Amino acid sequence: MIMNIGIVGLGLIGGSIGLDLRSRGFYVFGVSSREETCHRAVDRGVVDAASVNLSDMAAADVVFICTPLGSIESIARQLVRHLSPAAIVTDVGSVKTPIVQAVSSLWPNFVGGHPMAGTAESGIEAAVRDLFVGRPYVVTPTAETPAVAVEGVEEIARLLGSDVYRCGPEEHDRAVAGISHLPIVASATLVAACAKEGDRDLVNLAQHLASSGFRDTSRVGGGNPELGVMVARYNRVELLRSLSIYRDCLDEFISCIESEDWQALEQKLKLTQAARKNYKLSN
Amino acid sequence: MIMNIGIVGLGLIGGSIGLDLRSRGFYVFGVSSREETCHRAVDRGVVDAASVNLSDMAAADVVFICTPLGSIESIARQLVRHLSPAAIVTDVGSVKTPIVQAVSSLWPNFVGGHPMAGTAESGIEAAVRDLFVGRPYVVTPTAETPAVAVEGVEEIARLLGSDVYRCGPEEHDRAVAGISHLPIVASATLVAACAKEGDRDLVNLAQHLASSGFRDTSRVGGGNPELGVMVARYNRVELLRSLSIYRDCLDEFISCIESEDWQALEQKLKLTQAARKNYKLSN
Numbered sequence: 001m002i003m004n005i006g007i008v009g010l011g012l013i014g015g016s017i018g019l020d021l022r023s024r025g026f027y028v029f030g031v032s033s034r035e036e037t038c039h040r041a042v043d044r045g046v047v048d049a050a051s052v053n054l055s056d057m058a059a060a061d062v063v064f065i066c067t068p069l070g071s072i073e074s075i076a077r078q079l080v081r082h083l084s085p086a087a088i089v090t091d092v093g094s095v096k097t098p099i100v101q102a103v104s105s106l107w108p109n110f111v112g113g114h115p116m117a118g119t120a121e122s123g124i125e126a127a128v129r130d131l132f133v134g135r136p137y138v139v140t141p142t143a144e145t146p147a148v149a150v151e152g153v154e155e156i157a158r159l160l161g162s163d164v165y166r167c168g169p170e171e172h173d174r175a176v177a178g179i180s181h182l183p184i185v186a187s188a189t190l191v192a193a194c195a196k197e198g199d200r201d202l203v204n205l206a207q208h209l210a211s212s213g214f215r216d217t218s219r220v221g222g223g224n225p226e227l228g229v230m231v232a233r234y235n236r237v238e239l240l241r242s243l244s245i246y247r248d249c250l251d252e253f254i255s256c257i258e259s260e261d262w263q264a265l266e267q268k269l270k271l272t273q274a275a276r277k278n279y280k281l282s283n
Numbered sequence: 284m285i286m287n288i289g290i291v292g293l294g295l296i297g298g299s300i301g302l303d304l305r306s307r308g309f310y311v312f313g314v315s316s317r318e319e320t321c322h323r324a325v326d327r328g329v330v331d332a333a334s335v336n337l338s339d340m341a342a343a344d345v346v347f348i349c350t351p352l353g354s355i356e357s358i359a360r361q362l363v364r365h366l367s368p369a370a371i372v373t374d375v376g377s378v379k380t381p382i383v384q385a386v387s388s389l390w391p392n393f394v395g396g397h398p399m400a401g402t403a404e405s406g407i408e409a410a411v412r413d414l415f416v417g418r419p420y421v422v423t424p425t426a427e428t429p430a431v432a433v434e435g436v437e438e439i440a441r442l443l444g445s446d447v448y449r450c451g452p453e454e455h456d457r458a459v460a461g462i463s464h465l466p467i468v469a470s471a472t473l474v475a476a477c478a479k480e481g482d483r484d485l486v487n488l489a490q491h492l493a494s495s496g497f498r499d500t501s502r503v504g505g506g507n508p509e510l511g512v513m514v515a516r517y518n519r520v521e522l523l524r525s526l527s528i529y530r531d532c533l534d535e536f537i538s539c540i541e542s543e544d545w546q547a548l549e550q551k552l553k554l555t556q557a558a559r560k561n562y563k564l565s566n
Binding site: 116117135136138163165167171172174175176178179180182183184185186187188189190191192193194195196197201202205206207208209210211212213214215216217218219220221222223224225226228229232233236239240242243244245246247248249250251252253254257258260262265266268269270271272273275276277278279280281282 | 399400418419421446448450454455457458459461462463465466467468469470471472473474475476477478479480484485488489490491492493494495496497498499500501502503504505506507508509511512515516519522523525526527528529530531532533534535536537539540541543545548549551552553554555556558559560561562563564565
């Protein structure tokens with residue numbers, strides 16, 4: 001029976017998990033590297049108690065590592081010294097293969113996870129209730145992951161109100177390369193291309209005329225640079241594969257326009273219009 | 284003194300212009316190729332009267348051609364036979380150079396225009412009041428366009444509540460190639476690339492996991508195929524120029540990721556984050 005939840009990293013995701021699990025009767029203990037964040041987390045009711053010491057995770061049944069991708073492995077390395085043998089460890093990183101590989105070798109009861117929810121905000125003050133309701137929560141066990149650990153994480157994900165998906169870490173990373181990481185680069189490339197215009201008057205005009213098409217297509221490319229670098233580092237092989245396909249598709253569009261093959265262009269745009277409708281999007 | 288307004292093409296844009304100008308005391312006469320649209324336009328109060336005959340435009344001081352790009356020139360060719368010599372003709376097409384070239388030679392009092400407003404809807408039922416308030420309205424005279432005609436159109440654009448910009452047709456087309464037409468192709472390419480994944484299980488997973496990043500980046504690429512073809516046909520040279528710059532920028536991003544030059548990638552993403560903030564966007 002899972003009773004004690006540990007959360008390492010009290011930001012938007014870690015904090016929101018804490019709020020929801022406390023409201024469902026769990027005892028939630030938080031760890032942050034900053035004393036001030038620990039105080040704020042307790043004040044906001046995000047956790048029952050918090051400290052800067054990973055050793056305080058000894059009583060946890062399940063520990064969520066909710067730090068940025070780049071520190072998950074080193075946190076896990078320190079954390080496992082303090083855990084009780086049956087403890088389940090999971091993470092919320094947006095790339096899974098390298099994390100699952102590294103952390104499973106440190107702690108067999110590790111289950112990779114990726115709750116696909118967020119807001120434009122970050123940090124403990126951004127934590128909100130019900131962030132995960134109706135959102136996908138991907139759980140990525142390997143053939144070696146103990147079933148009881150996988151089921152424990154999935155049970156909590158369902159308690160958060162998420163739609164749970166189970167797949168291998170590699171499948172996850174290939175899927176998100178296309179739908180999450182490729183959009184960042186395609187979108188950043190749009191901003192970079194528009195910024196390359198040499199004529200200042202024209203750039204100024206474009207900045208005033210830009211409307212919802214530019215706004216939406218450029219949004220994720222104008223986002224957090226550190227996050228963009230992190231997903232590119234951790235999901236490099238799959239992202240490069242997606243980018244290579246993207247470049248081929250781009251060349252096909254360019255070729256239609258160069259050769260004035262309007263029938264082919266219309267056909268391609270009809271296919272993309274139809275293909276987009278197959279995605280479960282909120283609009 | 285402008286008193287009588289003619290509108291050819293009673294869809295979202297033409298209808299919305301009619302609603303606003305009637306409310307400001309103009310007499311508005313509409314022409315549509317479909318009798319039913321004429322009836323609906325009168326019933327909805329979009330126009331004072333309407334018919335299917337361009338000859339009924341004889342009394343108009345200013346005529347707005349609000350049909351799709353592909354029919355503006357042929358409409359103008361028929362229209363000019365019926366106009367009084369001082370009448371001003373303008374259009375609302377999203378590409379200007381070929382339109383201004385063709386129609387100015389038919390009617391010297393022609394002023395190209397592009398009100399940059401819209402909704403996801405189309406047709407007479409989609410017409411709404413105040414669609415143009417606070418939106419850019421680009422007016423694209425040439426050196427030969429009579430000043431009185433330019434000023435007449437700008438005055439009406441200001442009455443609609445728009446922010447008026449004046450530039451040459453070529454400048455307009457280069458600016459919108461980057462901010463309006465390139466996003467369509469970059470966005471469609473994203474959908475095409477994701478649809479190219481051969482593994483059906485993976486496509487199915489991706490369709491369920493796609494979230495706001497994919498939703499926003501793919502939106503304009505999943506839009507009306509006819510519109511996409513039309514802007515590519517009419518703004519082909521400038522769009523190809525933008526696409527060529529885009530491909531170069533894409534190759535630079537790919538090169539950073541291939542060579543694992545994370546500092547360079549972060550620098551590029553910081554520049555795009557900063558560059559996007561220079562656009563006057565509603566979010």
